[in-house]
Amino acid sequence: MESRYAKINVSVDNVIFGWDGEHLNILLIEQKRAPKNVHLSPRLAIPGDLVLVEEGLDDAANRILKELTKLEGIYLRQFEAFGDPSRVKEEKDQDWLKAFREDPDAHVITVAYFSLVRMDLVNPEASSFASNTLWVEMHNIPDLAFDHNRIIDKALRRLRQNVEQKSIGFELLPEKFTLTQIQSLYEAILDKKLDKRNFRKSIKKLDTIIPLNEKQVGVTHKPGQLFEYKPS
Amino acid sequence: MESRYAKINVSVDNVIFGWDGEHLNILLIEQKRAPKNVHLSPRLAIPGDLVLVEEGLDDAANRILKELTKLEGIYLRQFEAFGDPSRVKEEKDQDWLKAFREDPDAHVITVAYFSLVRMDLVNPEASSFASNTLWVEMHNIPDLAFDHNRIIDKALRRLRQNVEQKSIGFELLPEKFTLTQIQSLYEAILDKKLDKRNFRKSIKKLDTIIPLNEKQVGVTHKPGQLFEYKPS
DNA sequence: AAACTTAGTGTAAAAAATACACTTACTAAA
DNA sequence: TTTAGTAAGTGTATTTTTTACACTAAGTTT
Numbered sequence: 001m002e003s004r005y006a007k008i009n010v011s012v013d014n015v016i017f018g019w020d021g022e023h024l025n026i027l028l029i030e031q032k033r034a035p036k037n038v039h040l041s042p043r044l045a046i047p048g049d050l051v052l053v054e055e056g057l058d059d060a061a062n063r064i065l066k067e068l069t070k071l072e073g074i075y076l077r078q079f080e081a082f083g084d085p086s087r088v089k090e091e092k093d094q095d096w097l098k099a100f101r102e103d104p105d106a107h108v109i110t111v112a113y114f115s116l117v118r119m120d121l122v123n124p125e126a127s128s129f130a131s132n133t134l135w136v137e138m139h140n141i142p143d144l145a146f147d148h149n150r151i152i153d154k155a156l157r158r159l160r161q162n163v164e165q166k167s168i169g170f171e172l173l174p175e176k177f178t179l180t181q182i183q184s185l186y187e188a189i190l191d192k193k194l195d196k197r198n199f200r201k202s203i204k205k206l207d208t209i210i211p212l213n214e215k216q217v218g219v220t221h222k223p224g225q226l227f228e229y230k231p232s
Numbered sequence: 233m234e235s236r237y238a239k240i241n242v243s244v245d246n247v248i249f250g251w252d253g254e255h256l257n258i259l260l261i262e263q264k265r266a267p268k269n270v271h272l273s274p275r276l277a278i279p280g281d282l283v284l285v286e287e288g289l290d291d292a293a294n295r296i297l298k299e300l301t302k303l304e305g306i307y308l309r310q311f312e313a314f315g316d317p318s319r320v321k322e323e324k325d326q327d328w329l330k331a332f333r334e335d336p337d338a339h340v341i342t343v344a345y346f347s348l349v350r351m352d353l354v355n356p357e358a359s360s361f362a363s364n365t366l367w368v369e370m371h372n373i374p375d376l377a378f379d380h381n382r383i384i385d386k387a388l389r390r391l392r393q394n395v396e397q398k399s400i401g402f403e404l405l406p407e408k409f410t411l412t413q414i415q416s417l418y419e420a421i422l423d424k425k426l427d428k429r430n431f432r433k434s435i436k437k438l439d440t441i442i443p444l445n446e447k448q449v450g451v452t453h454k455p456g457q458l459f460e461y462k463p464s
Numbered sequence: 465a466a467a468c469t470t471a472g473t474g475t476a477a478a479a480a481a482t483a484c485a486c487t488t489a490c491t492a493a494a
Numbered sequence: 495t496t497t498a499g500t501a502a503g504t505g506t507a508t509t510t511t512t513t514a515c516a517c518t519a520a521g522t523t524t
Contacts, residue, residue: 057316083288195515220469451491
């Protein structure tokens with residue numbers, strides 16, 4: 001039956017941020033190649049998948065995250081839906097769509113999430129929708145599939161907003177961390193230097209960051225006090 | 233062909249805020265009744281519609297707004313997508329779905345927008361998806377269809393955030409307005425009293441609000457200076 | 465013991481936010 | 495034409511928040 005309404009595919013895409021102590025990274029997947037293109041170098045994309053029957057958006061985002069990282073209970077935040085029909089019309093993406101989508105010409109709207117994970121907990125591996133996964137430094141993100149560069153850009157903006165308000169970001173750190181480690185992370189996310197004393201003052205005001213009676217070990221200088229994050 | 237992926241319906245819902253000089257209002261529609269239910273009092277809903285073939289999300293939101301109000305170029309902001317399958321499973325909504333949707337059991341995700349319009353420019357009237365439209369004061373919103381009460385709640389939160397930063401809201405006012413009028417509006421949106429002198433100071437700092445050489449007319453007291461809003 | 469490295473700390477100045485009360489300009493009623 | 499009523503318009507002092515800034519302490523390595 002013909003209809004004026006679109007048979008729309010809905011997908012969820014997930015911008016997964018990770019922190020290696022020095023740089024902000026993003027988890028990308030290598031798209032599986034269409035048979036005719038197996039000889040080409042794979043295109044990178046942010047992980048995502050179509051939403052399943054009777055699956056909620058948050059559930060889909062969690063499923064993708066879990067399939068890729070085996071992690072559950074991770075910080076996940078929906079930030080925007082992208083639905084311009086042109087987003088799946090670019091030439092570069094046609095082969096992939098024809099090879100892997102039941103309806104390659106369908107209008108696809110995607111609901112974008114970002115999440116924060118500790119890089120050391122993730123062992124990137126292949127999954128049902130990725131032939132390979134890898135961490136890429138924020139500053140080295142290449143041209144990605146569809147409008148994924150734009151989606152990352154929006155995700156980063158939102159992350160920065162939240163970080164400016166000091167409401168999130170601690171999820172990226174190991175269980176126990178020093179104030180200097182938080183500061184490095186914030187500086188990487190915001191891409192600017194922060195004043196040490198003022199930064200410490202502001203973090204110590206948060207009652208979600210609690211001081212431990214422990215010191216950093218294994219460093220070749222004065223060890224810092226350790227703190228932990230207790231989400232409120 | 234059976235598929236593990238959902239045949240999902242995508243709709244756009246629009247929380248349309250209006251200001252009558254005293255209260256914040258929301259434009260609601262009376263849902264058309266299923267034939268078997270024409271005798272029942274109509275259920276109210278926020279305006280929305282399924283996204284059309286090859287239509288972008290912003291386009292759909294604008295289409296809905298225009299069909300309902302005849303207005304174009306209105307402030308419109310996407311704020312969240314709602315996609316829990318249970319949102320279209322409530323008993324109260326089944327008759328309507330069966331009567332007006334090709335696939336009443338489909339999972340429907342909706343992308344929600346809010347917009348700000350001048351109430352005096354709107355002449356609510358029937359449209360293709362509404363048998364009637366009406367303004368309802370924010371504080372008197374009844375039980376609505378689907379999860380629309382929740383959507384309004386989220387829209388109001390977002391509006392408040394933006395208003396606290398003084399970045400929006402002026403779209404609700406007539407072309408020329410006094411500082412006191414802005415203040416009343418802000419007080420209604422934020423649901424709290426503001427200090428007159430401090431409020432004026434803060435508004436006068438904005439270079440999007442420009443003073444005119446004109447005074448209010450037709451009031452029975454000292455007339456206020458008029459200002460206009462020039463979006464940057 | 466000396467050199468190196470990062471941790472850790474306080475104060476003063478500037479900027480932003482808040483609290484607060486009287487005079488002015490106009491209309492309507494006496 | 496005076497009086498009463500109504501909202502407009504205005505400045506300062508106080509508190510809070512934000513910023514700028516430099517040295518000592520605790521550990522490790524040579």
